[in-house]
Amino acid sequence: MAVVPFHLDSALMDRKNPALSCCLPGELPHPHTLSEPHGEKVPPPRTRGGGSFGPPGSLSYAVEVADAAELVPFKRVIWILGSLFLVSAGITLLFLGMRSVMDIGGACASGGPFVPVQPCPDGVPALMIGGIWIGMLAAFAYGWSSLSAGIPSFVGLLWPALFMSLGWNFLQYAFDPPFGDGPVWGWLLPGIIFELMGAVPLWLLFKTVGLTPQSNKVRAVLAPPGARTVATAIRAVTARRTDAAAVATGSRPDLVSELERLDALRRSGALSDEEYDKAKRRLLA
Amino acid sequence: MTRDRITWMVLQVLAAAGGVLFALWLFDRATS
Numbered sequence: 001m002a003v004v005p006f007h008l009d010s011a012l013m014d015r016k017n018p019a020l021s022c023c024l025p026g027e028l029p030h031p032h033t034l035s036e037p038h039g040e041k042v043p044p045p046r047t048r049g050g051g052s053f054g055p056p057g058s059l060s061y062a063v064e065v066a067d068a069a070e071l072v073p074f075k076r077v078i079w080i081l082g083s084l085f086l087v088s089a090g091i092t093l094l095f096l097g098m099r100s101v102m103d104i105g106g107a108c109a110s111g112g113p114f115v116p117v118q119p120c121p122d123g124v125p126a127l128m129i130g131g132i133w134i135g136m137l138a139a140f141a142y143g144w145s146s147l148s149a150g151i152p153s154f155v156g157l158l159w160p161a162l163f164m165s166l167g168w169n170f171l172q173y174a175f176d177p178p179f180g181d182g183p184v185w186g187w188l189l190p191g192i193i194f195e196l197m198g199a200v201p202l203w204l205l206f207k208t209v210g211l212t213p214q215s216n217k218v219r220a221v222l223a224p225p226g227a228r229t230v231a232t233a234i235r236a237v238t239a240r241r242t243d244a245a246a247v248a249t250g251s252r253p254d255l256v257s258e259l260e261r262l263d264a265l266r267r268s269g270a271l272s273d274e275e276y277d278k279a280k281r282r283l284l285a
Numbered sequence: 286m287t288r289d290r291i292t293w294m295v296l297q298v299l300a301a302a303g304g305v306l307f308a309l310w311l312f313d314r315a316t317s
Contacts, residue, residue, distance in 0.1 A: 081300040088304025089311070094311045123315035131308070151293045154301070220289040221296065 071150045072219045080149060083142035087158060090135020093164050097128035102173045106187070135162075150219045156209070160202035167194030232270040241267075258283055 106121035146153035170191030266276040
């Protein structure tokens with residue numbers, strides 16, 4: 001058995017700890033409901049920004065480490081980071097394209113049946129249109145993949161980032177136009193509107209759910225050392241205690257509970273899929 | 286767990302910064 005960084009046994013064997021009699025077979029006690037081994041209350045979870053539930057060595061810490069063994073699948077990690085990369089690139093392309101168009105007066109046209117008054121800088125229309133579309137699709141992909149994975153997500157910052165960066169262009173060019181003297185009112189007004197369109201949602205987001213909304217339990221990219229061992233150990237001890245309680249009261253855990261326990265063991269890695277199937281068949285026979 | 290939160294934040298900030306650098310490179314290449 002791997003060395004675990006806290007006193008798991010003493011925490012689990014504490015008979016006064018009500019956390020261990022709280023749960024169905026195979027279910028872990030929730031960190032919020034736990035008491036410390038010495039009767040101290042765990043501080044309530046923070047509603048914003050995730051939290052650490054207990055000091056190293058406590059049962060709540062052990063449970064949390066075990067929970068962290070539930071990793072975000074690698075494919076999903078690539079989705080999250082790749083889509084964020086593309087969103088960021090899309091917004092930057094739009095930002096740069098807008099600046100290069102503003103450098104030549106703020107409007108351009110190319111192609112089509114009309115005679116362009118001011119031709120666009122080479123390559124800029126394609127980059128801007130590509131940036132808008134790729135950025136938008138990637139923003140949806142990022143929002144979905146990050147929020148459903150249970151990780152701190154920057155999705156709420158995308159809208160403010162887009163509008164405030166473009167608004168910055170308007171304001172900068174309004175006060176310091178490439179030709180003539182400022183302020184250019186035709187750029188100042190959209191600049192203010194864009195800044196407000198970005199800043200107001202940003203402020204509301206900050207006041208309500210926090211800048212990086214997430215559940216309290218953040219799923220990990222990498223498993224902490226010993227996490228799977230601890231998860232298995234905690235589940236096994238919890239299950240054993242529930243069995244003992246069932247024997248003491250003369251009752252037998254029902255079928256659903258047994259199946260749930262088996263499933264928990266499979267998910268923790270204590271049982272392979274094959275062993276799980278075998279045990280399930282035996283249970284249902 | 287705080288460590289997971291920090292890991293995710295760092296990875297995402299790196300991905301976003303990578304996107305910005307990529308866009309700067311692409312824009313420079315396409316317009317010069």
